[in-house]
Amino acid sequence: MNQSKGISKRIGSIQFAYMSPEEKRDLSATKIITPDTYDDDGFPIEMGLMDAHLGVIEPGLRCKTCGGRVDECSGHFGHIELAMPVIHIGYVKEIKKLLRSTCSECGRILLEEEKTTEYLDRMEEMREMGGSPLDIRNLAKEISKDARKKGRCPHCNTDQPKIKLDKPTTFREENTKLTPKEVRARLERIPDNDLWALGINPDVTRPEYMVLKVLLVPPVTVRPSITLESGDRSEDDLTHKLVDILRINQRLRENRDVGSPQLIVEDLWDLLQYHATTYFDNQTSGIPPARHRSGRTLKTLIQRLKGKEGRFRQNLSGKRVNFSARTVISPDPWLSINEVGVPERASRELTVPLKVTPMNLDYAKELIKRGPSPSTEDGEYLPGVNYMIRPDGRRIKVTETNAEAVAEKAEPGFTLERELKDGDIVLFNRQPSLHRMSMMAHEVKVVPGKTFRLNLAVCPPYNADFDGDEMNLHVLQSEEARAEAKVLMRVQEHILSPRFGGPIIGAIQDHISGLFFLTYDNPTFTREEVVSIFSNLETDRFPEPVEEDGNKIWKGKDIFSYFLPDDLNMEFKASICQKCETCDKEECQNDAYVKIEDGQLEHGTIDENAVSAFAGEVVDKIARDYGTDAGRKFIDQITTIALAVITLRGFTTTIEDEEIPDKAENQIESVLTDAENKVRNLIEAYKDGELEELPGRGQKETLEVKVMKELGKARDDAGKIASKHLGLSNNAVVMARTGARASMLNLTQMAGALGQQAIRGERPSRGYEERTLSHFKRKELGAESRGFVRSSYKDGLNPVEYFFHSMGGREGLVDTAVRTARSGYMQRRLINALEDLMVADDGTVRNTADKVIQFDYGEDGIDPMRSKRGDAVNMDDVIREFKKRGE
Amino acid sequence: MGSAEKEEINVLKHGLVPDHRLLSREEEKETLEELDVGKENLPKILKSDPAIKHLEKVHGDINVGRVVEVKRKSRTAGIATAYRLVVKRE
Ligand SMILES: [Mg+2]
Ligand SMILES: [Zn+2]
Ligand SMILES: [Zn+2]
Ligand SMILES: [Zn+2]
Numbered sequence: 001m002n003q004s005k006g007i008s009k010r011i012g013s014i015q016f017a018y019m020s021p022e023e024k025r026d027l028s029a030t031k032i033i034t035p036d037t038y039d040d041d042g043f044p045i046e047m048g049l050m051d052a053h054l055g056v057i058e059p060g061l062r063c064k065t066c067g068g069r070v071d072e073c074s075g076h077f078g079h080i081e082l083a084m085p086v087i088h089i090g091y092v093k094e095i096k097k098l099l100r101s102t103c104s105e106c107g108r109i110l111l112e113e114e115k116t117t118e119y120l121d122r123m124e125e126m127r128e129m130g131g132s133p134l135d136i137r138n139l140a141k142e143i144s145k146d147a148r149k150k151g152r153c154p155h156c157n158t159d160q161p162k163i164k165l166d167k168p169t170t171f172r173e174e175n176t177k178l179t180p181k182e183v184r185a186r187l188e189r190i191p192d193n194d195l196w197a198l199g200i201n202p203d204v205t206r207p208e209y210m211v212l213k214v215l216l217v218p219p220v221t222v223r224p225s226i227t228l229e230s231g232d233r234s235e236d237d238l239t240h241k242l243v244d245i246l247r248i249n250q251r252l253r254e255n256r257d258v259g260s261p262q263l264i265v266e267d268l269w270d271l272l273q274y275h276a277t278t279y280f281d282n283q284t285s286g287i288p289p290a291r292h293r294s295g296r297t298l299k300t301l302i303q304r305l306k307g308k309e310g311r312f313r314q315n316l317s318g319k320r321v322n323f324s325a326r327t328v329i330s331p332d333p334w335l336s337i338n339e340v341g342v343p344e345r346a347s348r349e350l351t352v353p354l355k356v357t358p359m360n361l362d363y364a365k366e367l368i369k370r371g372p373s374p375s376t377e378d379g380e381y382l383p384g385v386n387y388m389i390r391p392d393g394r395r396i397k398v399t400e401t402n403a404e405a406v407a408e409k410a411e412p413g414f415t416l417e418r419e420l421k422d423g424d425i426v427l428f429n430r431q432p433s434l435h436r437m438s439m440m441a442h443e444v445k446v447v448p449g450k451t452f453r454l455n456l457a458v459c460p461p462y463n464a465d466f467d468g469d470e471m472n473l474h475v476l477q478s479e480e481a482r483a484e485a486k487v488l489m490r491v492q493e494h495i496l497s498p499r500f501g502g503p504i505i506g507a508i509q510d511h512i513s514g515l516f517f518l519t520y521d522n523p524t525f526t527r528e529e530v531v532s533i534f535s536n537l538e539t540d541r542f543p544e545p546v547e548e549d550g551n552k553i554w555k556g557k558d559i560f561s562y563f564l565p566d567d568l569n570m571e572f573k574a575s576i577c578q579k580c581e582t583c584d585k586e587e588c589q590n591d592a593y594v595k596i597e598d599g600q601l602e603h604g605t606i607d608e609n610a611v612s613a614f615a616g617e618v619v620d621k622i623a624r625d626y627g628t629d630a631g632r633k634f635i636d637q638i639t640t641i642a643l644a645v646i647t648l649r650g651f652t653t654t655i656e657d658e659e660i661p662d663k664a665e666n667q668i669e670s671v672l673t674d675a676e677n678k679v680r681n682l683i684e685a686y687k688d689g690e691l692e693e694l695p696g697r698g699q700k701e702t703l704e705v706k707v708m709k710e711l712g713k714a715r716d717d718a719g720k721i722a723s724k725h726l727g728l729s730n731n732a733v734v735m736a737r738t739g740a741r742a743s744m745l746n747l748t749q750m751a752g753a754l755g756q757q758a759i760r761g762e763r764p765s766r767g768y769e770e771r772t773l774s775h776f777k778r779k780e781l782g783a784e785s786r787g788f789v790r791s792s793y794k795d796g797l798n799p800v801e802y803f804f805h806s807m808g809g810r811e812g813l814v815d816t817a818v819r820t821a822r823s824g825y826m827q828r829r830l831i832n833a834l835e836d837l838m839v840a841d842d843g844t845v846r847n848t849a850d851k852v853i854q855f856d857y858g859e860d861g862i863d864p865m866r867s868k869r870g871d872a873v874n875m876d877d878v879i880r881e882f883k884k885r886g887e
Numbered sequence: 888m889g890s891a892e893k894e895e896i897n898v899l900k901h902g903l904v905p906d907h908r909l910l911s912r913e914e915e916k917e918t919l920e921e922l923d924v925g926k927e928n929l930p931k932i933l934k935s936d937p938a939i940k941h942l943e944k945v946h947g948d949i950n951v952g953r954v955v956e957v958k959r960k961s962r963t964a965g966i967a968t969a970y971r972l973v974v975k976r977e
Contacts, residue, residue, distance in 0.1 A: 846928075
């Protein structure tokens with residue numbers, strides 16, 4: 001494999017070293033001595049912090065070092081000569097290590113000569129064997145650890161006092177302070193040969209460089225000053241910090257030179273150390289962070305890089321991009337699933353580059369002539385051109401006044417930034433982007449208003465709703481990107497999800513209710529109704545009517561069949577199936593057995609199991625067997641029809657949908673009272689120790705299990721009684737049974753009883769001493785005091801019930817919050833581990849070094865997107881096909 | 888425990904350890920040709936791996952550079968076959 005194609009040089013290794021004072025002086029463009037920045041006329045002061053040798057930040061000026069202009073010169077370092085040395089906060093650990101493992105007198109490593117040689121030989125061997133720098137560093141750590149154990153120098157026999165680090169930067173030796181100067185002197189004494197053993201390469205650096213004599217001053221481009229509207233200058237935090245350092249440095253030098261008392265000099269020295277420390281890291285523990293005059297803590301070097309808002313995570317791993325837009329989303333059933341509605345405001349701002357060629361020159365001129373924000377005579381949106389770009393890169397803005405003139409200048413080779421128009425390919429995205437369907441390619445449809453609009457059938461892949469969700473849109477800028485997006489990322493290519501090998505785009509909510517009303521018990525529709533329904537589609541054809549009592553009428557199942565391919569054959573159970581013990585199949589009393597023969601819906605009701613995202617069998621089969629075009633068309637049409645039907649019929653739900661007869665309510669009452677009595681008996685038995693223990697459980701556990709079971713059964717029985725009176729003539733029930741929204745449990749909890757509330761799967765038991773609430777008796781175990789809610793939502797909960805219900809509700813919220821955080825982190829780690837693996841042409845999974853990770857993708861080589869719920873083939877389908885051929 | 892003889896457990900007989908089989912030199916050549924994978928790109932197995940130790944009881948010393956076939960149960964494919972190159976620990 002030629003992986004290195006186009007690469008002429010390769011990095012062999014990188015070496016890091018401490019920088020010497022001399023190197024810093026060599027690197028420096030100027031020495032900085034005054035803490036002042038600009039003079040009264042606003043010019044940078046020579047040898048000040050804004051010295052013109054450090055680079056340029058103002059347009060028009062030139063750099064005094066290289067002569068470059070603003071975008072030509074990236075800036076130059078300066079330097080400060082420190083009056084007294086200070087310790088670099090980043091190296092305290094390393095300094096401590098070195099001080100402890102070397103002699104305070106002679107500077108030698110605290111190991112016998114033979115031992116050192118032995119270690120050095122081992123290190124050399126490691127290096128020869130191609131050992132990684134990490135291994136060598138670990139050995140160096142081991143060596144210094146070994147050296148630290150000695151209390152006496154084996155070379156000069158001096159006793160070694162214990163060295164302590166007083167955080168953050170003060171070293172003490174038996175309670176006498178070591179000044180940075182002394183620390184530096186000790187580091188200077190360590191001989192080159194011993195440094196190897198301590199993990200430092202003396203050919204490139206020396207440990208005493210960790211104690212700073214010279215401080216590098218970053219170029220002004222790194223810390224630009226901002227001119228406020230008032231004309232005042234506001235300096236960067238780093239500049240502020242450097243000013244502090246320079247001021248103290250100056251005072252320290254003066255005091256030292258005039259021979260001030262040692263105490264004063266030391267105080268100033270400590271202050272210089274403080275400023276140098278906070279200049280590097282303003283969150284050093286043990287010292288107060290340096291603050292701005294306003295009280296805000298300063299953002300110094302480490303703060304610029306570290307954390308979520310640091311340079312790496314904010315500006316390097318992820319960036320802001322051009323040609324993108326973000327706004328609130330809203331639904332639009334008139335769009336195709338492949339489309340996205342883009343508001344005019346956004347369409348005017350977002351552009352597609354249009355290359356002017358001899359072939360499109362006239363069209364290009366026409367576009368430019370329209371001027372900015374053009375529209376038709378009826379006020380309808382027309383795409384215009386915002387900029388014309390000449391081959392030399394010059395951008396010409398198209399305005400009302402210059403449109404004609406610019407159009408005349410247009411030539412082949414120029415590029416126009418054309419505003420969005422219908423049909424442009426864009427990427428549409430909703431965060432969190434958890435799977436590939438979170439970012440899909442759509443076709444633009446320019447719409448009025450201020451929101452992005454999308455078809456309701458694409459809500460599931462984005463996991464979007466319209467309670468204020470916002471989404472992002474990216475306009476593709478090259479022909480290749482557009483082609484690639486259209487082939488790989490288009491919405492219709494994602495009807496089948498690789499997540500579970502089934503549809504993820506399909507009917508939801510009212511679509512499902514609507515199709516239920518269209519097909520359940522095969523209702524009839526009049527000519528007017530059918531015309532009204534079909535007027536929503538771009539078709540001039542109708543399904544065939546049937547003759548009934550001399551009138552032409554249309555059957556619901558025929559209307560649905562109109563959208564099925566002619567050779568479609570399927571059999572499955574609808575969502576409304578009651579799961580009778582023996583299925584009557586075609587004869588089903590509930591019209592729940594779906595049978596499609598040669599594209600004709602012969603039996604059964606169309607609901608969740610037929611057309612929904614996630615479960616829709618028909619959507620699945622059409623997208624799989626008839627192609628994504630057919631899939632898109634099917635979804636677009638049946639959702640439109642469903643909405644037309646449900647609009648025609650009318651659909652609502654009320655609290656009365658949970659109303660059940662008094663008789664049923666009484667039944668439920670007695671079921672619950674019975675259950676509570678049984679629980680009371682169980683508790684009696686428990687107290688008498690007569691409970692028959694379940695295998696592997698004690699008395700208490702047995703009681704809890706039995707009580708939970710009894711109360712669970714009571715809730716279910718109450719639900720069953722309520723359900724008997726909740727039939728398909730009830731809209732709430734229609735939604736629950738068809739899978740459009742909610743579940744029968746939700747309804748029975750409204751009509752019947754809420755049931756037991758659980759905390760971590762058990763009845764609530766804590767709160768007060770041996771009871772859940774203060775007004776219960778201690779050790780009380782009854783249903784009421786342990787979170788059983790016998791009221792229904794409709795009746796309303798009493799305060800105690802309400803409290804227990806809130807406990808359960810809180811647990812649910814906490815669980816989801818914890819789960820998302822944890823699974824997010826797990827996913828992040830998985831993605832980081834797997835991101836550069838790919839399936840090679842031969843079906844193996846390989847990494848970028850071409851090493852085999854898996855011999856066959858997924859071990860079976862199956863694309864999960866094309867699988868049937870994970871299986872390579874749908875056996876039921878194959879068998880049905882063969883049976884059919886046999887007939 | 889202590890100085891008593893340790894009973895060697897044959898890990899290969901454990902239900903959770905996949906089948907390991909040493910490929911003969913010919914098989915090795917054929918397999919690699921068929922897979923069109925260079926030896927250096929195969930997944931590795933340490934010579935000190937218990938599975939190799941037990942294979943060595945049958946085949947004698949197994950040199951670094953030999954290839955073993957690993958057949959493991961797979962949720963998707965039933966049985967999945969992989970090949971591993973025997974390597975020495977660094
Ligand atoms: Mg939302
Ligand atoms: Zn410059
Ligand atoms: Zn010594
Ligand atoms: Zn049935």
